[in-house]
Amino acid sequence: MDLLIKNGFVFDPLNGVNGEKMDIAVKNGRIVGDVVERKARKVDASGMIVMPGGVDIHTHIAGSEVNTGRLLRPEDHFRDFERKTSATRAGVGRSIPSTFTTGYRYARMGYTTVMNPAMAPLEAKHTHEELDDTPMVDKASYPLLGNWWFVLEYLARGDIEQCARHIAWIMNSTKGYAIKVVNPGGLEAWGFGHNVKELDDEVPYFCTTPREIIRGLCKANTLLNLPHTIHVHTNSLGRPGNYTTAIDTMKCVEDLALDDKPVIHLTHCQFSAFKGEDWRTLESGAAEIADYMNNHKHVTMDMGQIIFTDTTTMTADGPFQYALYGLTGNKWVNHDVETETSAGIVPFRYRRKSYVHAIQWSIGLELALLIKDPWRIFMTTDHPNAGPFTAYPKIIAWLISKNAREASLKRINPRARSKSLLPSIDRELSLYEIAITTRAGQAKALGLKNKGHLGPGADADIAVYNVNPETTDISRKFRSVRRAFKKAAYTVKGGEVVVKDGEVLKSVSGRTKWLDVKVSEPALITEDMKKRFRTYWTVEYENYPVYEDHLEGLEPINVKASV
């Protein structure tokens, strides 16, 4: 059935629409110029804002580490559960919700596309099965390639073209979407009990350096014409003084940028913006990073904003997670995923009154506010590492309102407050900029052509929030904006109204996007390689790929590589 969303204030930054009152027409799951009003189902959005459905570039919602986190934390479940309704299934979990609940909660906030950023290639089948079970949203997954043995070996030999072909094979066999690099070189070093700290540290046993890995993968990414850039979690993450590593990481691919197009995405940058010698002298390095960002155009970034709450940290960065266990003494998991990556999980509580946590909270917001171009800094919490995604409305309130920031500043650690740059920042994001940083910018960075905008031809993923930008001073009434973003008035997914007033009306299944990369000459799969699969992996080469008929919701995107 056709759909007409009438009289909303539309914010569609990719098409330059800034709060104009207009109708959005939907036909067959796509946005079209016009529909016959008499026949269409009408949604009255007068006095409300209409935005494209939210896009989340980095959120751990599926895969073996998320699932291990669920097993590790029964206490995360029994305090937060949802009963089944006529439309939804029952579910549990606050920081690591079950798959169905994840989908419903995203949809309630008006999000329709989410990206699962860490998939060990070996665990691809598991990840995709969970993604298949995550309703309401479209999704994709990034395979972890920064420590994959074959990649390290190709790069150590400097064979970028062969490496690119190999990555094309991995994208096809794991049904991945982008190249994820976590602590390049460090994770396989961790397999031998070592780590790397700086870009030029040699990765033990691999004769390469993080700089070579990042540059090599960046070149391979360009050769393959992948829609997203490489997605990098820097070395030395979560260690005081690491902002220089973050800047070095950005600098090291500066010369690879073509016509101001981004070539690298630094993820959850808050964790990479620490200045100071140790935890006692920790300070914010956000100003330096923002300064670099404002003078260069080849980087995109997401915040990884801290939320003061109890959450679960889970990354592929095994050594970092081990350090976190040392800090907290909490229960923990650390895992070496064969020859691919590592992983770790530690439950964590961010406290307002802790100096370090309060500084971290401040860093995230400083980054978002000091970086002038909203097209290159995106709102995330690195769910669930810095906080659950359900806290996004809070972050929106902090971004649009200095009052909101000051209300929170009053309650944090006093020493951190005196060091924070936030009191000196007057910038308040407009709703247009919020639309960029929460959807349009993210869709653009991901190269998703049909997402993040409301022009004809786009997927009909639409969010309607009950805020009237004409009558509301959003800076002063930040609480009402927060409420509105918490419960979308309407969420439209694929042309169907799936959420009304924050209640899920209908459960729909989303699609999992993956890149079908066509290379001129297939990757070299030698007998030696197969033999190594037999020797070092628990899964043989023949059983390794995820087959399309194994899953329901796969949607290939064709990419023609120039190699």
Place this chain on the structure above:
Amino acid sequence: MIVLSPLREFRFPVMAECISPDVFEGKTPSEIGALQMWEGNKQKSLESLFKIEEATTEETAGDATLQIVGDIRQVRRIGSGMKKGTITIKGDVGMHLGEEMKGGKIIVQGDAESWVGSMMKGGSIEILGNAGDYLAAPYRGCDKGMKSGKIIVHGNVGTEAGAYMQSGVIKILGNAGEFTGFRMHDGTIYVKGDCMERAGACMANGKVVIEGRLESVLPSFSVDSIRPKIKIDTSEEVEGPLYVFVGDLAENGSGKLYVSKKNNPQLSCYEKFL
């Protein structure tokens, strides 16, 4: 005073968070009867499961008193989160009695199932019969157990009594199962009878006093001294002599395990280390 008695024997678990003096306060018996609870997968009203009577006697005058008479072994979560008042149960009661209670008093004239006073924050629970496993322990995964308050069990208890306990007093006048005081952070557990093995495993702090027999002490405990007596709370002291063990050293803990010397001749081998 409100007196409840089950109308029939329950086959399925009944989730009765609403049976609590706080909820009942100021409500007429018909309003109380309309409260909802789950029996198995069906939502039922209180009056369809329990007979509700209003009785006034001199000794139990006042609104915040509630009595339950009968076998309610399938009824769980009675007094969950209660802040004041008294619940008297004449009969056996189900799991999670007084879960997260903050104040008031619960008396059970019978046995109780597992998880009595789970994660309680205040108030007192007295059980005249036996209690099940996980006395005052939190749910699986949580590391914050009983925060304050007092629990007295006149009979025996099962395993993991006082696990993750943070403060408060637990007195067990009968015997205790394995892992008494597992991972406790602070507080006092007193076992008058015998205690099964692995008492105080992984404890970080606090004290466990065992007056009866404890077959063996974990190897991660180190003997510290012999004391003539030890104080349980302001009103009670245990006469010794008692061995004092410190541990659990495997967890870098400094908890104290007091074990009666008289009832444990098998532990005399530790004396040579003093």
